[in-house]
Amino acid sequence: MTFALPPIEAVTDVRLEAKLRHKIDNKTKPVGSLGQLEDLALQLGLIQRSDVVTFQDPQMVVFAADHGIAADGVSAFPQAVTVQMVANMLAGGAAINVLSRQHGFALQVVDAGVAADLEDHPQLIKRKIGHGTKNICKNPAMSEEQLHAALQAGADIVKSLPGNVIAFGEMGIANTSSAALLLNRLTGIALKDATGRGTGLTDPQLRHKRKVLMLAILRHPDAVEPLQALAALGGFEIAMMTGAMLQAASQRRVILVDGFIAGAAALVAYKLVPQVLHYMVFCHRSAERGHRLLLDHLKARALLDLDMRLGEGTGALLAWPLVQSAARLMNEMASFASAGISGKESVEAAMTPP
Numbered sequence: 001m002t003f004a005l006p007p008i009e010a011v012t013d014v015r016l017e018a019k020l021r022h023k024i025d026n027k028t029k030p031v032g033s034l035g036q037l038e039d040l041a042l043q044l045g046l047i048q049r050s051d052v053v054t055f056q057d058p059q060m061v062v063f064a065a066d067h068g069i070a071a072d073g074v075s076a077f078p079q080a081v082t083v084q085m086v087a088n089m090l091a092g093g094a095a096i097n098v099l100s101r102q103h104g105f106a107l108q109v110v111d112a113g114v115a116a117d118l119e120d121h122p123q124l125i126k127r128k129i130g131h132g133t134k135n136i137c138k139n140p141a142m143s144e145e146q147l148h149a150a151l152q153a154g155a156d157i158v159k160s161l162p163g164n165v166i167a168f169g170e171m172g173i174a175n176t177s178s179a180a181l182l183l184n185r186l187t188g189i190a191l192k193d194a195t196g197r198g199t200g201l202t203d204p205q206l207r208h209k210r211k212v213l214m215l216a217i218l219r220h221p222d223a224v225e226p227l228q229a230l231a232a233l234g235g236f237e238i239a240m241m242t243g244a245m246l247q248a249a250s251q252r253r254v255i256l257v258d259g260f261i262a263g264a265a266a267l268v269a270y271k272l273v274p275q276v277l278h279y280m281v282f283c284h285r286s287a288e289r290g291h292r293l294l295l296d297h298l299k300a301r302a303l304l305d306l307d308m309r310l311g312e313g314t315g316a317l318l319a320w321p322l323v324q325s326a327a328r329l330m331n332e333m334a335s336f337a338s339a340g341i342s343g344k345e346s347v348e349a350a351m352t353p354p
């Protein structure tokens with residue numbers, strides 16, 4: 001089975017963009033004074049092809065999987081934490097549960113490739129591609145067949161979910177290693193700079209991680225195209241998020257991107273279909289070293305910078321009130337004309353000698 005890249009429309013409607021800019025610029029505020037929220041309002045309007053932005057049934061999806069490279073001591077935590085944290089999420093106790101409840105997001109957890117098997121649960125979507133990836137220091141993470149199955153599963157999951165906003169999070173011990181390797185391979189950013197402390201490595205542990213990742217990258221010299229790199233260096237959750245993001249964009253849904261690992265999936269999706277970027281809101285900048293460089297590469301600016309590095313989708317949901325505010329400001333704020341407020345033209349006229 002080969003995953004067919006879904007068609008994604010660019011949101012470049014010049015007339016609509018002019019209309020939206022006019023609406024935003026004529027609101028009762030100095031032009032540009034709502035800063036990044038104005039760009040966000042414009043983006044939301046372009047995605048929804050309307051100057052009134054509405055959100056329905058927001059979805060939070062956490063993709064979980066294990067990584068063979070965890071055996072090489074690249075994470076501060078053991079592989080078993082992946083399944084344990086999935087169980088915590090299904091019991092309602094993880095940070096992402098708290099934030100999903102707070103912000104009214106329906107939460108689903110996807111078993112994309114957790115090493116252990118999980119019991120059925122109403123919030124668990126079982127799409128296991130394998131029991132963890134192979135150790136990428138020795139082998140490609142997954143076969144081509146597994147890669148395409150993961151991309152397709154991600155797209156299927158999005159198709160099965162309602163709503164027009166979807167937030168992407170993940171859980172997978174050692175997945176900052178895959179994210180760093182993908183960042184290096186797809187952008188040329190130095191591996192040393194792409195590699196960070198993840199769940200909290202000490203200095204000597206970080207040095208060890210860098211050595212291990214150098215071996216891993218040298219093991220896959222030919223995996224240069226995005227899909228080849230994803231199969232060789234990625235993870236089941238990263239590949240599934242990539243397919244899911246592409247599908248979400250093809251359905252013109254707003255994509256809320258969490259931290260470094262969700263960002264790596266976004267990067268792969270962008271390298272496959274650049275227009276996908278129009279649908280993405282980069283919600284926060286993680287403390288993980290490579291995330292800043294990843295966002296710079298995408299010329300993206302995140303909404304929040306709170307030194308967070310948890311993953312799960314937590315940064316995405318913390319930014320949600322800002323996304324809602326951008327929409328409401330666009331929808332509800334008065335214009336100079338409707339409020340009867342003088343524009344700066346009257347001052348300019350007074351300053352011009354008759």
Ligand SMILES: O=C(O)c1ccc[n+]([C@@H]2O[C@H](COP(=O)([O-])O)[C@@H](O)[C@H]2O)c1
Pocket residue numbers: 074075076077170171172173174175176177197198199200258259260261262286287288291308309310311312
């Ligand atoms: O989202 C981030 O930016 C982020 C940064 C560092 C760590 N994490 C989370 O921590 C795990 C990966 O860290 P590590 O050290 O095991 O590679 C994984 O479960 C991620 O959700 C997440």
Ligand SMILES: Cc1cc2nc[nH]c2cc1C
Pocket residue numbers: 077081085170171172199310311312
């Ligand atoms: C406890 C814990 C919770 C997490 N949530 C996402 N990644 C995580 C990694 C660890 C180690």
